Amino acid sequence: MEVAEKYCFRCASPLPPGAAHCPRCGAPTGIHYTAKPPRLRLTPGFAAAILALGAAAYALSYALPPLPASLSLEASTYLLPAGAAVLAAALLWRRGAPWAIELLVPFGAALVLFEHIMVFVLHVEAPPLIYAFKAGIAVMAAAAASWLMARREARILNVKPPLSRAPLALSLSTALLLELVFATGGAFSPLALERALLGLTALGVATWLTWHFYAPRVFEAYLNRSAGEEAVMLDTGVSREELGYQFTEMLLRSFTLVLMVFSIVILGVQVFAPQLSLSSVPDLVKVAKYSLAAEVLLGVFGPPAYWLSDALDLRVLDRASMTLEKAAPIEALDSMVDAFALLGFLLTLRDATLAITPPQESPAVYVPVAVFNSILLLFYFTVITLPPALIATALYHKYSFKRHVEHVLSRVKPTPLHELPSLLQPSKSWAATRRTAS
Numbered sequence: 001m002e003v004a005e006k007y008c009f010r011c012a013s014p015l016p017p018g019a020a021h022c023p024r025c026g027a028p029t030g031i032h033y034t035a036k037p038p039r040l041r042l043t044p045g046f047a048a049a050i051l052a053l054g055a056a057a058y059a060l061s062y063a064l065p066p067l068p069a070s071l072s073l074e075a076s077t078y079l080l081p082a083g084a085a086v087l088a089a090a091l092l093w094r095r096g097a098p099w100a101i102e103l104l105v106p107f108g109a110a111l112v113l114f115e116h117i118m119v120f121v122l123h124v125e126a127p128p129l130i131y132a133f134k135a136g137i138a139v140m141a142a143a144a145a146s147w148l149m150a151r152r153e154a155r156i157l158n159v160k161p162p163l164s165r166a167p168l169a170l171s172l173s174t175a176l177l178l179e180l181v182f183a184t185g186g187a188f189s190p191l192a193l194e195r196a197l198l199g200l201t202a203l204g205v206a207t208w209l210t211w212h213f214y215a216p217r218v219f220e221a222y223l224n225r226s227a228g229e230e231a232v233m234l235d236t237g238v239s240r241e242e243l244g245y246q247f248t249e250m251l252l253r254s255f256t257l258v259l260m261v262f263s264i265v266i267l268g269v270q271v272f273a274p275q276l277s278l279s280s281v282p283d284l285v286k287v288a289k290y291s292l293a294a295e296v297l298l299g300v301f302g303p304p305a306y307w308l309s310d311a312l313d314l315r316v317l318d319r320a321s322m323t324l325e326k327a328a329p330i331e332a333l334d335s336m337v338d339a340f341a342l343l344g345f346l347l348t349l350r351d352a353t354l355a356i357t358p359p360q361e362s363p364a365v366y367v368p369v370a371v372f373n374s375i376l377l378l379f380y381f382t383v384i385t386l387p388p389a390l391i392a393t394a395l396y397h398k399y400s401f402k403r404h405v406e407h408v409l410s411r412v413k414p415t416p417l418h419e420l421p422s423l424l425q426p427s428k429s430w431a432a433t434r435r436t437a438s
């Protein structure tokens with residue numbers, strides 16, 4: 001007899017069949033995991049561990065020699081707000097409002113905007129404001145990570161909690177907040193505001209329109225490389241979750257786009273414009289601008305075709321070897337996005353950090369400043385390039401993606417997997433072609 005696996009939602013211990021309460025912690029078993037839950041779960045205890053780590057780093061900074069002390073102090077300024085955000089996310093997850101975890105992302109962006117308005121627009125001189133900036137970045141990163149943990153757990157819960165509400169509104173408001181951060185950073189002027197709000201939004205819409213009209217063609221062009229073979233579709237079909245229409249998912253997808261385009265632009269600069277120094281900030285700003293233009297032009301060859309391939313999950317039947325292979329139009333692109341983008345990005349980040357960090361007598365001052373500067377650069381690069389990518393990704397998923405999936409299905413006409421055996425019966429014509437071939 002097969003017994004369905006059940007694990008307690010609160011303490012993750014196995015539940016005996018038919019039990020109404022967990023024998024270990026007493027929690028009701030109405031909501032439970034249907035497979036062994038991951039070791040690292042989104043719990044208040046996990047959040048408490050991050051907070052304790054932050055508090056320990058803060059306390060240790062008084063006992064350590066200067067260099068590790070300053071690094072440990074710097075780490076605590078990120079760990080403490082990140083721990084607080086994970087705690088909030090864990091409580092939302094436990095109390096049945098997991099969709100609200102995502103709201104922490106724009107909340108973090110709002111913290112950064114608050115700091116920018118106080119410092120650069122209102123010229124308030126209060127050094128502690130820098131903690132609002134750091135907290136904002138930490139909260140955004142922690143919120144996205146918490147959401148991913150919640151999604152991983154949600155997949156094995158017996159009831160699927162909604163992980164996203166109003167994803168379009170959340171995406172657009174987050175993009176707007178980041179545009180405002182860009183506009184208020186440094187020299188604030190009405191022109192900067194106009195450039196950020198109108199310029200970046202227009203780029204986002206232009207990118208979406210390019211995808212809307214060309215993405216299915218690009219995907220089919222990739223698929224046609226394996227022409228003459230039958231496309232086979234797994235019987236699981238295309239589910240709504242796989243269509244990825246969730247805010248945090250789109251945020252991560254647009255970040256991948258940003259990294260991909262940036263890496264291609266870096267390569268282009270090294271080949272065609274070697275006079276640009278990637279370690280000087282004005283040139284780096286130029287590169288960010290090229291990246292924006294490339295987002296519209298190059299973006300079409302990457303992400304949407306990749307998302308379509310992901311959602312459709314087609315297999316190609318190779319009749320010669322009688323095997324099913326994953327339709328792999330994107331394999332080369334995928335590895336490029338992963339390895340190449342990250343490496344190029346990190347090297348550039350290092351060069352630029354070294355260029356903007358003034359030399360210091362003491363490494364105890366220099367190292368933490370360099371660490372902070374690299375976070376600053378990463379953040380500003382994201383603030384410039386992410387809003388258009390996020391706007392385009394959100395509009396694409398809302399208005400184009402489902403249509404494109406259906407369009408591709410109607411053109412490619414994949415065979416459902418359960419009909420595969422009849423397809424494998426050697427038809428007369430196929431047997432004939434094989435005789436002539438051999």
Ligand SMILES: [Zn+2]
Binds near residue numbers: 008011012022023027
């Ligand atoms: Zn329990």
